[in-house]
Amino acid sequence: MTQTVTLHVFRGDSNGGEFREYKVKTAPGMVVLDAIHQIQKEQDGTLACRWNCKAAKCGSCSAEINGHPGLMCKTRIEALPTEKPVVVQPVKTFPIIKDLVTDVSWNYEIAKTIAPLKLKDEGSTEPLRMQQEDVDRVQEFRKCIECFLCQDVCHILRDRHRKDIFYGPRQMVRIAALAMHPLDASERRPFIKDQAGVLACNITKCCTEVCPEHIKITDNAIIPLKERVADLYFDPIRALIRKVKR
Amino acid sequence: MAVTPQRRSQDKRTFRTDAWWIQPAVVAVVFTAFVVYATFRTFENNYYSAPIHLSDLYQAGQVGDLLSPLYSPLIPIDWKIWGYHVSPAILILVFPLSFRLTCYYYRKAYYRSYFLTPPACAVRGLGGSAYTGERKFPFILQNLHRFTWYFAAIFIVILAIDVIRSMMYHGGGWGVSVGTLVLLLNVILLGAYTFGCHSCRHFCGGCVNSFSKHKGLYGLWRKVTYLNERHQLFAWSSLVWVSLTDLYVRTVTSGAIADHVFFRF
């Protein structure tokens, strides 16, 4: 049965803006991105949004729907309370370019500072063989679609604006994938502690809550990285063993 | 230096319309209730063990030693400070307390419920850009969690011995009572909590990169991971059950009820 839903969509740019009201006819299975597309097509062609796959796989359509960071193409209208208007706005952590489109380039810039995989025997012509048990753990991290919803929800970046002390959960996932790689030979812990700032995270798990790929960011990436950092910096017993071994 | 991005004009604490405050509120209430109860019992310094508060049943040799987990291991020191007998529970309190306080799960719970950093996701919490997380004192101490785990693991052994002692009857022979089962469930839940700890997971394989080269550790890591995935569940169930176990021991040793014996052998 066709019904009408009211949306309050943010319109504006980095100088500010306002919520504008739109009424859209719903259809079974409709998602928020469909509603935005309908507005663009029928009511206001100047409304800007970023999208690509409409299958929750490209990570482009991140937004905040009724205050929840989520993918517009994965959020069904029928799952939202429709008595009140559905509020759609751009992610808060990154500067707005226009309407629902934000500038997430900071994420790509800091990603460049993370050292790539360093093989133990660089230069060897032997084929690299991976066993399934070695792949299991890091495979989870490869599911990341770079939607940056975790970066958006992380209070350190979102509310405290401390991009200077913390790389954010998405980059912790990237670092974990490299640090736990069975063939990686880098000593990454000083970088993880000082530059990437893993100790800034207070493990409140909002990144895990919003990840559309259900990556257990806090439990499987951040906390294991904290434990690895503790091995080097907060464990005098291990430090002693290292000294004796040397 | 804090980097301030350009902000929307519609900036407010949250745009969430659901009851996001319920979860942190429930956690705060349950946790506070536990702290109040445990503090009362620690300072009560009474009704924690059968041998000290002999009941008629005990004298007749019908019950084993029931010891409250809040008082275990029982340190037989009687210190007096300003005329006050120091409770033996205080002497051991630091171990379970520091373990739970630095636990990764409880950190999440109390950072959200007590410190409101943040109270819920996409809700602006307390404190601004001066935030340092666990990089500076005092929260940098959280990184020492692994040391509290070593002691917690020893406590599991001690509590398991308490279960055995509850079955050793003073009149000779063995028996299983309600108290035995209560203590047994307590040690099972605490064991599941302790061995699902993130530090334990790190020692049991998390620290290695190549599981194919450490097959034994891989098996262990997977078992610990099973518990670790349920860490929150065991954190709460063990906390509640420790309190109920203590309450049961208190009820029995105060003479209010007898510890029902199922069978003897």
Ligand code: SF4
């Ligand atoms: S768990 Fe850490 S990284 Fe994830 S949202 Fe919370 S503070 Fe940020």
Ligand code: SF4
């Ligand atoms: S970790 Fe999850 S939430 Fe974060 S960018 Fe990747 S897919 Fe998105």
Ligand code: FES
């Ligand atoms: S459009 Fe690709 S994730 Fe939504």
Ligand code: FES
């Ligand atoms: S006891 Fe919870 S993480 Fe160690």
